[in-house]
Amino acid sequence: MKNLVLVLFVSLFLSAPVVKANEGGLTWYTNLDSAVALSNETKKPIFGFFTGSDWCGWCIKLQREVFAKPAFIEWASANVILLELDFPRTKVLPAELKEQNQKLQVAFGVQGFPTIWVFTAAKDEATQNYQLTAWGKLGYPSGAEKGKEEVKFLLDAEGVMAKNPTKASN
Numbered sequence: 001m002k003n004l005v006l007v008l009f010v011s012l013f014l015s016a017p018v019v020k021a022n023e024g025g026l027t028w029y030t031n032l033d034s035a036v037a038l039s040n041e042t043k044k045p046i047f048g049f050f051t052g053s054d055w056c057g058w059c060i061k062l063q064r065e066v067f068a069k070p071a072f073i074e075w076a077s078a079n080v081i082l083l084e085l086d087f088p089r090t091k092v093l094p095a096e097l098k099e100q101n102q103k104l105q106v107a108f109g110v111q112g113f114p115t116i117w118v119f120t121a122a123k124d125e126a127t128q129n130y131q132l133t134a135w136g137k138l139g140y141p142s143g144a145e146k147g148k149e150e151v152k153f154l155l156d157a158e159g160v161m162a163k164n165p166t167k168a169s170n
Contacts, residue, residue, distance in 0.1 A: 025073055025077065026067065026073055026076060026077065026082060027082065028049075028082045028083070028084040029081065029082060029083050029084070030083070030084055030085075030086070030097060031097070031100070032083065032100055032104065032121070032130070035081050035082075035083040036121045036122075036123065036130070038081050039081045039120060039121065040122075042081065044079060044080050044081050045080055045081070045118050045119060045120050045135060046080065046081045046082075046083050046118070046119050046120065046121065047076065047080035047081065047082050047083065047116060047118055048083045048085055048104065048108070048116065048117040048118070048119060049082065049083065049084050049085060049114065049116050050085045050087070050101075050104075050105060050108075050110045050113055050114060050115040050116070050117070051063075051084060051085065051086050051087065051113055051114050052086070052087050052088060052089065052113045053084075053086045053088050053091070054088045054089060054090050054091050055088070055089045055090070056113045056114065058113065058114055059113050059114040062114050080118070085100075085101045085104055085105070086101060087101060087105070087113065107132060108132075108134065108137070112139075114139070115137060115138075115139065116137060116138040116139075117134060117135075117136075117137045118134075118135045118136055118137070118138075119132050119133055119134045119135055120132075120133045120135070121133070
């Protein structure tokens with residue numbers, strides 16, 4: 001798939017929340033820098049979940065019917081780094097986090113929720129820009145097994161599971 005370039009500065013995220021723990025043992029990162037660092041360290045792609053956590057019924061249903069199920073928890077823990085990109089209506093996000101999420105929404109062309117992008121990223125230390133390599137996207141998969149299988153198929157089809165994400169090519 002095509003490469004995407006996104007300008008995000010490290011200093012922008014110094015005060016942004018990094019991790020949002022989830023019931024069931026999953027760890028959702030909210031800070032791109034943290035997710036990219038762990039992705040590069042573990043050689044796992046990032047599972048970017050664009051959500052409206054406090055208003056999007058399909059997003060809430062996806063969390064309840066897929067993300068909270070043991071099959072998905074086991075699969076995600078072993079295969080991806082989870083990144084929540086939230087667009088709440090009543091909850092207030094820190095300005096840095098809101099800006100990060102909006103830039104990623106534009107970079108990936110997200111127009112509706114929920115949307116999931118699986119990607120890898122590399123940071124140019126000189127410019128502080130990210131080069132995002134998008135592997136594919138998903139909408140709402142129904143059921144934990146189907147959600148797990150759809151993501152596994154996407155990753156296998158792109159060869160992500162066998163590649164070092166920092167050296168991925170399109």
